Amino acid sequence: MTSSALTRPGERDRLSSKITELDWRLIGLLCIVAGIGTAMLYSIAGGHWQPWAIKHLIRFAALLVAMVGLALVHPKWWFRTAYPLYGVLLILVLMIEFTPLGYEPAGAGAKNWLNLGFTRIQPAEFMKLGLVLALARWYHSHTAQEARWSWKLIFPAGMIGVPFLLIAKQPDLGSAMVLGLTGAAVMVVAGLSWRIIAAGIAAAVAVIPPFVMFVMHDYQRNRVLTFLNPEADPSGTGYNIIQSKIALGSGGLLGKGYGLGSQSQLEFLPERHTDFIFSTVSEEFGFLGSFFTLACYVGIILIALRIASLAHSHFGRIAAAGMTAFFALFVLINGAMVMGLAPVVGVPMPLLSYGGSSMMTVMIGFGLVLSTRVHRYAELPKGGYGLI
Template sequence: MTASALTRPGERARLPVKIGEIDWRLTLIISILAGIGAVMLYSVGGGSWSPWAGAHLTRFGFTLVIMLVLALVDIRVWFMIAYPAWIMALLLLVGVELFGYTAMGATRWLDIGPLRLQPSEIMKVAVVLALARWYHGASAQDARFSWKLIFPIGIIMMPVLLVAKQPDLGTAVLIVLTGGSIMFVAGLSWKIIAAAVAGAAVAIPPFIAFVLHDYQRERIMTFMNPEADPSGAGYHILQSKIAMGSGGVFGRGLGLGSQSQLEFLPEKQTDFIFASVAEEMGLLVGLVVLGLYLAAIVISLRIASQSHSHFGRLAAAGVTATFAYYVLINGAMIMGMAPVVGVPMPLLSYGGTVMLTVMIGFGLIQSIRVHRYTELPRGRGLI
């Protein structure tokens, strides 16, 4: 497909042309990962489609349709809704602060009719859109070093403060990492990056000592020495390591994992599902899963590089960064290389809002692929 076929002056690409421009390799990889997740949820659910596997497949089917529909949405629509989406997500976070639903000691959800929504997940995509929109209209000098950087910093930090207060440290860290990645790709000065790293290094000890909740501080101490309390704070990490190690190269077999089937492994359907994969399917399948994640990331970054608009490049790169950080943080967490912060493994873990957010993100990436030749104005107006 040539550029002229999608950008002929005065015409919009026809629907069959747009469908043909969807990256079906990426769609297939996403589907395989969700399928592996369903198989694993079936196994840890005692060989039953309920309570997790059937719901997981249903949610994926529904969100897959959403992704394909969003892939056909003109990139100019994404461009136009970038700031309103961020404002709406911020208002939802304020709503959580005022009217949120509390569970397990955290207030992270809003009950909207029959739905229970986690606005912090929506904010992950909204921050990417808003930052991509701002940098699209910024000059190279403003992006590198300028007082105007207060605007993208505000776009990142305002929701981070609200999310951290819920408390949800994992999501807050994800938003900071994603936002920082977009600022780096947009051309942020190395001096600012070095100063930020140095400032963070200085601020971490007092932040841990005086800002974190007791259970968050305990998680960090446990990460440093989980054997100190093997039946208490260190239980999650130690059981995860046992599960991963016991699977060997080829795994113990579906339904035969001692840690997951005998309820030793906590949160086996969400945060620690990859440990269940390693135990029951083995190292080889675990490496295949990681290879599929890597392939999805590489394809998404290639889509970002092909976009003719700065907005498209940054938006696709930002969504890809969020997805990559999900995988990296969860993988490090279950191997005991990072504190347990409640970050799921995307497409494998059970969870509705996370699945929806990830698939909306891939819908945006696919839209950027379909409309990669579309040029966007450099102004910052909402319309």
């Protein structure tokens, strides 16, 4: 029997064979969402490519090529770089707090950017990737019982807790919340005991009121109180949510028409190119446009979870599921935020909102997901660097 006969699909080394193993449905849906984002950025700029639409499109095109390239990388390289990458990203987060390189963009309300001279980055965005990879590697090398309940769970809890606290202190509660929930999702996927999950949920519910009243900054506390009653200050702290709801509701079934959204075109809608871009979609394309956009997101999430379930290596399953989790959290939190179902925390709608760091994080994450699909039959040894 020839060696090719013994080779299962996804294990062939030829570039053409790997490319055929890519999930083109997933790639197509990512392109559709990014295309909708480009169209909306063009619309809210008054029918101009500048200042947002053309940059959004060029970034996506470049990152799409990078994503396909990362999809061809064998999972063993993702495995090897998991801990070093986590360590480097944690150092970058620490540099924001303890070096003069960290800075606060005008009006951001948080010192969460790092000026490296040749470039500026937001380490909290990339920390989500590093956390997922590090947790996937840790769980790959431990038993199901240890993942369910063991004193060793202090290590993954620490991996989540340290960057969570550092990012929350910046204070960037949106990124910290996504990071913490992503880490929790990975622990659940890995098999954490349901008793621990229930106890964690109960503890979180008990901690939230004192945290809001005594730990949050005043402007953060106002966001929470505004979420509960935005009409109490309609021209102040409640303005964003109220305008977003108006944009969502005024679109009706079919919308006002492309480029005809009054809330966005007349600039009543705040941050219409970033946090509240989904409200613009609803205003101009109505319920059907919103439904189609959300259906694309659901399709992306379901396909990615299916890819995770087919991976033969434990590392691949957990890493792909973790990457899907943080993408889903972006969609859920932003969607709830613009609908007035959650406080405004500055979480973008992935690939729809304008922003380089967020898009890069998402595309690198899906590069890993597609790598899991291409190399789904790959086996990785338990622990160590002894990889072939």
